[in-house]
Amino acid sequence: MANTSTDAAFVEFERVQKSYDGVNLVVKDLNLSMPRGEFLTMLGPSGSGKTTCLMMLAGFETATHGDIRLGGTSINNIPPHKRGIGMVFQNYALFPHMTVAENLAFPLEVRKIGKSQREEKIHRALGMVQMNDFAGRRPTQLSGGQQQRIALARALVFEPELVLMDEPLGALDKQLRETLQFEITNLAHDLGITVVYVTHDQTEALTMSDRVAVFENGRIQQLAPPDQLYEKPENSFVAQFIGENNTLMGEIKEISNGTAVVQLDGGDLIDAVPVNVTKVGERTRVSIRPERVEMNKDRLMPGAKTLKAEVLEFIYMGDIFRTRLRVAGSDEFVIKTRNAPDQERLTPGTQIEIGWLPEDCRALDA
Amino acid sequence: MSNAKDDDAVAGPVPVAPVPNAPTESGPVLAADGTPLKRSLSRALRRQKGRALLLVAPLLIFVLVTFIIPIGSMLFRSVENDIVSNTLPYTVQRLASWEAESGNLPSEDVYKAMYDDLFVAAEAKRHTRLGSRLNYEQTGISSLFRQSGRGVDDLAGDAADALEDAVPAFGEGETWYALMDAGSGEGNTTLLSNMRDRIGRLNDSAASAEMDFVPSAEIAAVLPRTARTYTEWAVYTVTEDERNPAERDPWELVSLALLEELPTADLSGLSAERAALLQQAQAVDFNVPSYRETLAEIDEEWGTVTPWETIQTHSSKYTAGYFLNAIDAQKTPDGYEWQPEEKQILLTLFGRTLFMSLMITGSCILLGYPVAWLLANLPAYKANLLMILVLLPFWTSLLVRTSAWKVMLQSQGVINDVLVWIGLVDDANRLVMINNQFGTIVAMTHILLPFMILPMYSVMQTVPPSYLRAAKSLGATNWTAFWRVYFPQSVPGIGAGSILVFILSIGYYITPEIVGGTSGVFISNRIAYHISSSLNWGLAAALGTILLAVVLVLYWCYDRIVGIDNVKLG
Numbered sequence: 001m002a003n004t005s006t007d008a009a010f011v012e013f014e015r016v017q018k019s020y021d022g023v024n025l026v027v028k029d030l031n032l033s034m035p036r037g038e039f040l041t042m043l044g045p046s047g048s049g050k051t052t053c054l055m056m057l058a059g060f061e062t063a064t065h066g067d068i069r070l071g072g073t074s075i076n077n078i079p080p081h082k083r084g085i086g087m088v089f090q091n092y093a094l095f096p097h098m099t100v101a102e103n104l105a106f107p108l109e110v111r112k113i114g115k116s117q118r119e120e121k122i123h124r125a126l127g128m129v130q131m132n133d134f135a136g137r138r139p140t141q142l143s144g145g146q147q148q149r150i151a152l153a154r155a156l157v158f159e160p161e162l163v164l165m166d167e168p169l170g171a172l173d174k175q176l177r178e179t180l181q182f183e184i185t186n187l188a189h190d191l192g193i194t195v196v197y198v199t200h201d202q203t204e205a206l207t208m209s210d211r212v213a214v215f216e217n218g219r220i221q222q223l224a225p226p227d228q229l230y231e232k233p234e235n236s237f238v239a240q241f242i243g244e245n246n247t248l249m250g251e252i253k254e255i256s257n258g259t260a261v262v263q264l265d266g267g268d269l270i271d272a273v274p275v276n277v278t279k280v281g282e283r284t285r286v287s288i289r290p291e292r293v294e295m296n297k298d299r300l301m302p303g304a305k306t307l308k309a310e311v312l313e314f315i316y317m318g319d320i321f322r323t324r325l326r327v328a329g330s331d332e333f334v335i336k337t338r339n340a341p342d343q344e345r346l347t348p349g350t351q352i353e354i355g356w357l358p359e360d361c362r363a364l365d366a
Numbered sequence: 367m368s369n370a371k372d373d374d375a376v377a378g379p380v381p382v383a384p385v386p387n388a389p390t391e392s393g394p395v396l397a398a399d400g401t402p403l404k405r406s407l408s409r410a411l412r413r414q415k416g417r418a419l420l421l422v423a424p425l426l427i428f429v430l431v432t433f434i435i436p437i438g439s440m441l442f443r444s445v446e447n448d449i450v451s452n453t454l455p456y457t458v459q460r461l462a463s464w465e466a467e468s469g470n471l472p473s474e475d476v477y478k479a480m481y482d483d484l485f486v487a488a489e490a491k492r493h494t495r496l497g498s499r500l501n502y503e504q505t506g507i508s509s510l511f512r513q514s515g516r517g518v519d520d521l522a523g524d525a526a527d528a529l530e531d532a533v534p535a536f537g538e539g540e541t542w543y544a545l546m547d548a549g550s551g552e553g554n555t556t557l558l559s560n561m562r563d564r565i566g567r568l569n570d571s572a573a574s575a576e577m578d579f580v581p582s583a584e585i586a587a588v589l590p591r592t593a594r595t596y597t598e599w600a601v602y603t604v605t606e607d608e609r610n611p612a613e614r615d616p617w618e619l620v621s622l623a624l625l626e627e628l629p630t631a632d633l634s635g636l637s638a639e640r641a642a643l644l645q646q647a648q649a650v651d652f653n654v655p656s657y658r659e660t661l662a663e664i665d666e667e668w669g670t671v672t673p674w675e676t677i678q679t680h681s682s683k684y685t686a687g688y689f690l691n692a693i694d695a696q697k698t699p700d701g702y703e704w705q706p707e708e709k710q711i712l713l714t715l716f717g718r719t720l721f722m723s724l725m726i727t728g729s730c731i732l733l734g735y736p737v738a739w740l741l742a743n744l745p746a747y748k749a750n751l752l753m754i755l756v757l758l759p760f761w762t763s764l765l766v767r768t769s770a771w772k773v774m775l776q777s778q779g780v781i782n783d784v785l786v787w788i789g790l791v792d793d794a795n796r797l798v799m800i801n802n803q804f805g806t807i808v809a810m811t812h813i814l815l816p817f818m819i820l821p822m823y824s825v826m827q828t829v830p831p832s833y834l835r836a837a838k839s840l841g842a843t844n845w846t847a848f849w850r851v852y853f854p855q856s857v858p859g860i861g862a863g864s865i866l867v868f869i870l871s872i873g874y875y876i877t878p879e880i881v882g883g884t885s886g887v888f889i890s891n892r893i894a895y896h897i898s899s900s901l902n903w904g905l906a907a908a909l910g911t912i913l914l915a916v917v918l919v920l921y922w923c924y925d926r927i928v929g930i931d932n933v934k935l936g
Contacts, residue, residue, distance in 0.1 A: 060835055080838040081847075093836035097854040106850065107840035158841065 010036040016066035028218040043205040044215030086155035086163040094139035101135040107158040125157035236364040239287040266328035271358035283366035292360040293335040306355040444907035447685035452567040454483040458681040477657035488515035517664035522618035532650040543612040553580030561597040591623040675699035688908035719889040723871040730818035738822035771809040775799040801883025818863035825859025
């Protein structure tokens with residue numbers, strides 16, 4: 001039996017499909033298993049099905065097919081209010097006619113928790129987000145960041161084991177977003193809660209999550225910890241979607257021992273790690289991260305293949321230098337170098353040679 | 367002298383020229399040309415404001431002329447009461463000192479003034495109007511005035527006959543004119559203008575016609591009442607009949623006044639011609655009876671205190687009488703009291719109007735809320751279709767819709783027929799659903815429903831569905847989520863719709879008139895009755911004013927409780 005669930009699995013999606021119109025599948029054959037305490041982010045462009053998955057988990061959408069389990073029991077037929085899942089919405093969804101304290105009391109009241117206990121829990125939850133001074137305010141009297149903190153506190157106040165967050169930081173400015181990212185992650189780990197976080201911001205996904213599920217076209221393209229996702233993308237969509245990426249088109253010439261020789265369209269040969277290419281002669285898209293490109297020959301392995309490049313543009317960005325090159329017929333090849341004292345600042349028109357470690361260069365589907 | 371001023375400035379300690387726009391330590395901020403910034407700004411804006419005002423001026427004037435002024439004057443009628451003092455000026459004046467509590471009849475002086483006033487009023491045919499006005503306060507008084515108007519010229523007619531028999535010259539209008547007109551002598555213009563004023567007020571019009579007649583000052587001094595009545599007549603003849611007083615016989619009242627005054631008059635100060643004529647008349651033997659007896663003979667009511675009390679009580683220019691009537695009370699000589707039981711109807715009507723308006727508002731909320739919710743939550747194309755259905759009644763005539771309800775609800779109507787056909791209702795006991803409160807409430811709920819749905823809808827549209835989801839995710843059941851989260855946020859819509867529906871229904875007229883019968887009519891139907899049938903405009907105005915006040919008070923209460931800022935209409 002091909003059951004993906006393990007004893008440790010807390011949230012499970014098994015062969016879940018969702019269609020709104022009976023013609024197109026929004027979510028196609030989703031299989032996902034999360035252990036307790038994990039911070040998992042669903043990342044993807046809009047319309048990729050990530051929010052639909054979240055809504056199915058919360059109970060606001062029903063799966064067309066498949067099973068969603070929480071703590072081992074199927075929750076397909078459990079109404080949202082009985083699932084005990086905390087949720088933070090993109091627009092905060094704080095009830096405008098209630099004060100902050102009343103907003104927090106709401107989930108406790110519907111659970112018929114006594115007044116003294118209620119107050120204690122509210123106090124603790126507000127303390128977690130450093131908002132104890134604002135208990136008497138109305139949501140409209142708070143800034144966006146404060147509202148989001150309250151929304152978070154409200155989702156946590158009834159001590160759910162699973163908290164869902166639907167692009168909670170989307171409406172905030174960059175600085176506030178970074179602070180809150182940090183706070184949310186810490187809080188989640190401190191409380192040991194399981195979090196499913198939906199975002200289309202890859203930085204957010206990489207910095208916050210234990211694992212990231214990259215969604216595209218109703219499928220999970222890759223489910224991996226952030227470092228793997230970034231360094232070892234499994235297909236060209238993930239490679240393109242996560243971070244900045246240089247791609248060169250080519251054809252497989254040789255595959256052996258986990259390395260492949262790729263002939264670029266310009267004619268040059270390079271070494272690469274074959275990821276989802278199998279046959280000689282197949283078209284491939286080779287991907288190299290800009291910061292993994294080396295222009296100092298001494299740091300390359302002996303015998304490593306190098307490419308000629310012409311400097312087109314040099315951009316000073318403070319902490320890094322960003323240099324645009326013409327490589328193998330592509331004008332959009334970018335390298336990033338650290339602003340170190342000994343780092344050379346290239347002038348446009350300079351001819352250089354670049355290379356990289358073979359494992360940093362991944363041959364993906366075209 | 368501007369030069370001198372400049373010199374002064376130079377002669378004094380030379381002031382440091384203020385640098386434009388520089389923040390001075392004290393004083394107003396200055397514009398670039400040195401004028402205070404505020405003045406400079408207001409000058410700059412004045413042109414704009416003027417142009418904006420010019421654009422709205424036509425509408426402003428239109429609204430003012432066709433709406434505000436008529437409503438104001440209509441409301442003013444609810445307290446206006448100058449008909450008594452305009453019709454009976456001398457009586458009111460003399461009656462002021464009479465003490466009704468004493469139980470004594472007024473003095474002969476008052477009776478005499480009443481006789482004069484009644485005579486003139488009867489000639490001008492204004493006495494019945496006054497009778498109707500006072501009849502609102504004391505039933506039966508209108509017939510007293512009608513009766514008196516008919517009988518009042520008997521005595522004066524006798525006097526005129528006696529005078530003409532003795533001195534035939536008094537049968538000629540010219541004789542009178544020559545006697546009374548100042549001609550080349552000194553005229554009494556004060557008397558003339560007073561009388562023009564008095565006749566003008568009696569007829570509710572300014573007596574502005576040109577006239578040659580000026581009462582003679584010497585006659586006015588010797589025979590004041592004669593001169594006064596003749597001048598009244600002359601003014602009346604010129605302004606109302608548009609005839610030359612020299613060619614007409616005066617009112618018989620003038621003869622009566624003359625015969626009464628002559629015996630004691632001192633004719634020595636008069637010109638020879640006048641003295642000669644009057645000496646002839648002095649010889650006429652006419653015994654002027656007591657006016658009290660004369661009036662009591664016409665109608666014995668005048669011999670009692672009652673009509674006098676009524677006149678005195680209601681003789682002031684402004685009255686609370688209509689408002690008291692509007693709440694089934696009245697002002698009597700003994701103070702304020704309730705109307706007799708059988709005349710009490712208006713408070714009941716007010717109560718019914720409020721009750722039924724509340725019922726209609728309530729049913730509109732109950733029926734409209736789910737529709738508004740559907741409208742706000744359905745997908746756009748379905749919502750549009752539903753919206754057309756909601757708006758459909760607006761495209762149908764109000765009269766047609768109301769009549770349709772008549773067809774539906776009457777005892778031989780569609781609903782009863784169906785019920786009888788099903789067998790739920792016996793043919794002999796068909797339901798009475800029209801010409802009562804039920805009919806009015808059903809029909810008006812239907813008619814006013816869109817006014818409830820639209821504001822509710824516009825408010826509900828602004829409540830994001832994520833609130834309900836949030837509530838459910840926090841553990842609330844569907845009902846709790848609705849009641850604790852969605853409903854409170856839709857309250858401004860309910861408030862706006864309720865105000866609209868309540869205010870519309872409290873003054874509704876056509877529908878209750880058609881389907882209300884007698885038990886389902888509103889106060890507005892009573893107002894219409896007083897405007898068009900009973901012609902008691904004062905009472906109609908008072909009822910209207912009370913209605914307006916009730917609406918304003920409710921509006922104020924609403925503002926205090928819900929806050930008018932929370933009302934959203936779109």
